Amino acid sequence: MTVSWTPHRFTGGLLALDTANTVVLRGDPERTFDRFDDPAEIARFADAASRFRAAELGDRPLAVSSAVAIAPVVLSIREATDRLFRGAASKGAVATTDLPGFLRACADGLAGSRTEIGAPGRPFGDPLTPIAFEAALAVSALSLLRDDTVARLRICPNCTWLFVDRSRNSSRLWCDMAVCGNRQKASRHYRRRRMAENEVKNA
DSSP states (O other), X not given: OOOOOOGGGGOSSSHHHHHHTTEETTTOTTTOEETTSSTHHHHHHHHHHHHHTHHHHTTOOEEOSOHHHHHHHHHHHHHHHHHHHHHHHHHSSOOGGGHHHHHHHHHHHHTTOOOOOOBTTBXXXXXXXXXXXXXXXXXXXXXXXXXXXXXXXXXXXXXXXXXXXXXXXXXXXXXXXXXXXXXXXXXXXXHHHHHHHHHHHHO
């Protein structure tokens, strides 16, 4: 099934978290599903991410040589990132037991990449040339290890997506207020109305 990669699907705050969130409703065995079950979606996601994550990428476009070929590396980075930083969001600290697997996955994503990163204004290297999606994903994932980022990691209570809370007072609750926030508001309103109706019936 082809996915429409809308802005809502890029509410994690960083490419690595957006990628981790391609598994929908983690922890719910009856409703969870993986948007990358079809490897072709990796290429479509990368194309959309080039636009929606242009600021993070320094306008460097993402390239996918072969979605099928890179899928194992992409999924490995995705799962290692989710495991490490979901735990960090819950506990407020990174568990060193999960670091070796995470670092190995990122190293696999960078293997064979011939680029330079981190220059001022060019965080992902030369904006005039594409960068392999798996390499950019590894760089984005490694950037999450910064103390100030770890402290701002959150798990959306509605959809369980990971996101970086960049609000001024670190009080953001939802990954996307317009989607998850409104759904929760509607759910609470419905429950209150049902309770009120039941009270009237039982009076």
